[in-house]
Amino acid sequence: MSDGAGGGENKVREARNMGSDTGTGGNGTLDGAVVAVAGAGGPAGRAALLRLAEAGATVVGSDHDPERLAEAVDAARYAHGGATVTGETVDLLDLDATRAWAGRIEKEHGRVDGLVHLVGGWRGSQTFTRTDLDDWDLLEQLLVRTVQHTSLAFHEGLQRSDRGRYVLISAAGATKPTAGNAAYSAAKAAAEAWTLALADFFRKAGGEQGPTSAAAILVVKALVHDAMRAERPNAKFAGFTDVRDLAEAVAGVWEKPAAEVNGTRLWLTEKP
Template identity: 80%
Template sequence: MAGNGKGNLEGAVVAVAGAAGPAGRAALLRLAEAGAVVVASDADPARLAEAVDEARYAHGGATVTGETVDLLDLDATRQWADRTEKEFGRVDGLIHLVGGWRGSKTFADVPLADWDLLHDLLIRTVQHTSLAFHDALQRGGRGRYVLISAAGASKPTAGNAAYAAAKAAAEAWTLALADAFRKEGGEDGPHAAAAILVVKALVHDAMRAERPHAKFAGFTDVKDLAEAITGVWDRPAEEVNGHRLWLTPQP
């Protein structure tokens, strides 16, 4: 079922966590275009409804659903995974787009309250979605868990201490999931894969409109990120499992 882009996910069931932001909207559009059944979640019901409607109407006939899920509640996250598999018969992917950023001018100025916030947004939600969807991704036969991360996790700066540390922890957790997939696959290799897409930062049309003279050097457009997300299914599980796939120069 891997292919050249359009239609390469025909019939696949892909869940998207954090679907209402610019990256989430781009992912919903691209996944729907590729033929996937898209199951979206976000903490903001109004923005989620707009994102789901946009993807649904852009690709007539596409199945795109949305529901508000508290990803800080493990039981609620497990219930979302179970409902998805029960309704559609399988789960082929979980795209983790839950984001957030806090920074400071200097290292000494970092408020530890930023860590508390980012711990929940960037680490705890990854723990819950990976635990909730692990079994279903294995059963699907071509499951993919995709984390979107930042280059700063590999090269932290003084004012980005809390953000970089949280991203690094989320990456480590995802790589542990990849190791589980590898071990569970045995001699045949992993049946599912956990991969990390690494960007410097993301840019979208509204940002360019607000800052028409900005160059956004090294930034990844959300449409290109969405293309890279669908591309994770174009390669065998063993080629992407446990790998950081860089969409920006590696520091």
């Protein structure tokens, strides 16, 4: 997945319709929820902050770039007056720092109900044989190690919540890799496997009554936002998911019972 809406509209509508059940088990509203967003400074992060704040959540963003994080937080606050949206620069490659961030959120707000993982990055090559293994070294850090750290830091808090959700944004390439994207696709596949292992933790912790928390994967081909369209006005962006539609799907993960979304892949583009 690159931070980068053409196709996939039906898939996006499916994501929006996840929330039709608003019964007790469905947690159909984010009012009062506390949700952390990792990678909040990018276009997808900005859209997520806006949508989660609109849904009534207290939102805590992190990013490695303090300037763009501050801009994203300010935009969400401005768009939704009265919403509690804060940001903190966190090194997600440092497990202790990530755990400390999770602890501060729970200490300050009394709970943590979600972690949305939007940390991205892309490297590719013209052919498989020209793959640069330095790309793997970078992508393993960005796409795998950060997932390991956020999941290990937040899983206990999410399990204590009655509507805890861990949401990973992944890419179709993890399912059907291409020759020039070996490193990227392998990293995404590893991140998915790690997230599914977290889902198994939630399943086992729920026992016979089923999980109360969930780990879910949202799959896109790539992302598109307004600035990209402005730069390439004639581009089709076929199969791409608009960051606002992604944010809608993220919010929708809370609108179904944990047992229905735990360990699932929700496709926002056509399956390869």
